Amino acid sequence: MKQDLDTAPAGAVAAPLPWWGRALAGGALAALPVIVIGLIVLMVAPGWVQNLTAMALINLMIVVGLQIYSGNSGIVHLGHSAFVGLGAYGMAILTTPLVMKKLSIPNAPFGLAGVELHWLPGAALALLVVGVIAWISARVIARLSGIAATIVSLAFLMVIHSVFLHWPALFKGNQGFFGIPKLIGLPELLLAACAVILIARLFRESPGGLQLRASAQDQKAADAIGIDSRALRRHAWILSALVCGLAGILFAVFSGTISPRLFFFQQVMLTLAMLILGGMASVSGAVAGAVILSLVLELIRNIESGVTIGGVTTPALLGLSGVALGMVIVLCMALRPQGLLGHREADDFLEKWRVSRTPGRNDRRDENATR
Amino acid sequence: MLSVSGIHKSFGGVLALAGASLDCAASEVVGLIGPNGAGKSTLVNAISGFLVPDQGMITLGGQPLQGRSPQEISAAGVARTFQNLRIFPDLTVRQNVEVALLRARRLNPDRAASLRTDDLLETFGLASRARETAGSLPYGTRRWMEIARAMATAPRILLLDEPAAGLNDEETERLHQVITLIRDRGDVGVVVIDHDLAFINNVCSRLFVMDQGRLIASGVPADVWRDPQVIEVYVGPGNRADTTEPIR
Numbered sequence: 001m002k003q004d005l006d007t008a009p010a011g012a013v014a015a016p017l018p019w020w021g022r023a024l025a026g027g028a029l030a031a032l033p034v035i036v037i038g039l040i041v042l043m044v045a046p047g048w049v050q051n052l053t054a055m056a057l058i059n060l061m062i063v064v065g066l067q068i069y070s071g072n073s074g075i076v077h078l079g080h081s082a083f084v085g086l087g088a089y090g091m092a093i094l095t096t097p098l099v100m101k102k103l104s105i106p107n108a109p110f111g112l113a114g115v116e117l118h119w120l121p122g123a124a125l126a127l128l129v130v131g132v133i134a135w136i137s138a139r140v141i142a143r144l145s146g147i148a149a150t151i152v153s154l155a156f157l158m159v160i161h162s163v164f165l166h167w168p169a170l171f172k173g174n175q176g177f178f179g180i181p182k183l184i185g186l187p188e189l190l191l192a193a194c195a196v197i198l199i200a201r202l203f204r205e206s207p208g209g210l211q212l213r214a215s216a217q218d219q220k221a222a223d224a225i226g227i228d229s230r231a232l233r234r235h236a237w238i239l240s241a242l243v244c245g246l247a248g249i250l251f252a253v254f255s256g257t258i259s260p261r262l263f264f265f266q267q268v269m270l271t272l273a274m275l276i277l278g279g280m281a282s283v284s285g286a287v288a289g290a291v292i293l294s295l296v297l298e299l300i301r302n303i304e305s306g307v308t309i310g311g312v313t314t315p316a317l318l319g320l321s322g323v324a325l326g327m328v329i330v331l332c333m334a335l336r337p338q339g340l341l342g343h344r345e346a347d348d349f350l351e352k353w354r355v356s357r358t359p360g361r362n363d364r365r366d367e368n369a370t371r
Numbered sequence: 372m373l374s375v376s377g378i379h380k381s382f383g384g385v386l387a388l389a390g391a392s393l394d395c396a397a398s399e400v401v402g403l404i405g406p407n408g409a410g411k412s413t414l415v416n417a418i419s420g421f422l423v424p425d426q427g428m429i430t431l432g433g434q435p436l437q438g439r440s441p442q443e444i445s446a447a448g449v450a451r452t453f454q455n456l457r458i459f460p461d462l463t464v465r466q467n468v469e470v471a472l473l474r475a476r477r478l479n480p481d482r483a484a485s486l487r488t489d490d491l492l493e494t495f496g497l498a499s500r501a502r503e504t505a506g507s508l509p510y511g512t513r514r515w516m517e518i519a520r521a522m523a524t525a526p527r528i529l530l531l532d533e534p535a536a537g538l539n540d541e542e543t544e545r546l547h548q549v550i551t552l553i554r555d556r557g558d559v560g561v562v563v564i565d566h567d568l569a570f571i572n573n574v575c576s577r578l579f580v581m582d583q584g585r586l587i588a589s590g591v592p593a594d595v596w597r598d599p600q601v602i603e604v605y606v607g608p609g610n611r612a613d614t615t616e617p618i619r
Binding site: 207210211213214218222223224227228281351355 | 419420421440441442443445446450451453457458459460461462466467469470471473474475478502504520521523524
């Protein structure tokens with residue numbers, strides 16, 4: 001079909017980058033603000049700000065992990081925190097020194113009370129456990145789409161949370177699991193966050209990611225061109241779980257103490273709000289949402305406890321950050337349901353801006369008038 | 372190449388297809404026509420796997436297709452478009468076509484080897500809009516994109532469900548050219564459903580006429596239009612001229 005039917009100018013389409021090139025370049029662009037903020041904090045900010053930034057980076061990784069499944073499949077996922085928890089507890093159980101374990105989980109089953117791994121095999125094994133549980137749950141969840149999948153993901157969160165709470169021999173139940181070696185700080189988290197952004201972007205632009213996004217937009221059209229959306233949803237679910245699990249592992253070895261409630265509704269809602277705010281369909285949106293909401297919520301937490309401006313002290317407004325979080329979701333859904341960035345990545349905006357500045361680049365936008 | 376015979380399908384008590392048949396060879400364009408509710412789209416859905424026929428045979432190159440999933444049927448070489456356009460609105464025009472080609476390269480490496488996204492975009496006059504978001508395209512352009520996407524699956528049979536609906540004369544003329552171009556590739560058979568009978572007569576070498584779920588006539592257009600049953604369906608009962616009822 002080489003004949004030209006229309007008057008389409010030959011070579012009108014500039015040879016685009018291969019998908020992985022576009023993914024790495026675009027991912028680097030999305031990671032740029034994170035790197036800049038991270039480096040500034042690292043160099044000039046006091047310790048407590050560094051700690052807050054570290055926590056924000058962990059949340060950012062969870063949001064990006066969530067984006068891998070939700071953003072590409074179009075299905076809201078409410079169970080991602082279960083994987084964060086599994087990663088964190090896996091790491092805690094495998095790498096906590098034996099002395100500490102005698103105090104916290106002396107009766108751990110499967111001989112785990114006598115296991116103390118180096119951090120690298122510990123992290124690998126924890127990720128493997130997350131991967132296996134994700135693989136099993138994916139077989140159920142990938143059969144479903146839309147609201148049914150969302151409800152099952154919520155049920156999954158409840159199950160895992162309940163196991164954390166009611167199996168104290170292994171997870172120490174409601175009390176905090178303490179004594180996990182604190183191995184990392186802000187620089188390591190910054191590096192990990194950048195890696196996670198690149199992974200998410202690579203998946204989005206990959207042939208599988210493109211096919212999954214297509215099937216989310218029109219299932220029947222995707223079926224008609226032979227796309228196996230079930231298999232792709234399964235892959236996205238597992239990769240998303242691994243990234244969330246990694247965030248959990250890093251959280252465990254950053255904070256040294258974990259407890260089940262950290263991986264429950266509070267975290268699900270916070271990270272979901274970040275993703276909704278930025279725009280679910282793009283990795284840049286996930287990053288933007290995480291950065292913006294982290295900053296806003298920190299500001300609000302300061303107001304919450306009362307501030308003194310010019311001798312006047314505002315009253316303490318406890319719970320303001322919770323209200324703000326809810327408001328973000330409500331306002332976003334009402335005003336801009338597709339999120340701040342919509343389905344576009346940061347590099348798409350850059351490209352659009354460049355095209356608009358270069359006249360005569362065969363843009364026939366006027367034809368829209370015939371619609 | 373494509374052979375469909377004796378397809379029955381009922382929804383509850385309604386018999387949508389009651390012995391529908393059709394065949395199409397490579398490098399041939401056949402038309403599937405009939406009044407509204409004749410079961411044309413139902414038949415296309417049955418061939419493409421979107422619904423499972425109660426009985427009947429569908430084969431492509433001798434290989435049975437009935438009861439298989441849309442994905443499997445697409446992999447076997449049946450591509451289709453939809454009566455109500457179905458596009459991927461948030462992807463670019465290029466990605467809309469490329470996503471089908473990516474899949475075809477996996478499922479049908481031999482047939483897809485010669486296809487290139489840029490060639491397809493150019494053939495269908497989409498090259499200049501390749502980077503635009505599909506959701507921002509005007510109606511006619513979406514139609515070209517949908518056909519380009521179907522061709523990107525490297526099909527052996529292309530089913531076009533009302534491709535001329537909503538197109539103006541100039542666009543319909545171009546559609547005619549596009550279908551001729553696809554036919555002249557030599558390895559693709561095209562089945563066209565449409566209500567634009569002038570268009571159908573021009574583009575198709577054989578016609579299949581359906582009414583109430585059954586095939587009532589088939590053959591070259593000149594013969595089909597002389598068939599008394601076809602005349603009855605399209606023009607009305609034969610004694611119409613004798614009735615005293617005024618024609619409104």
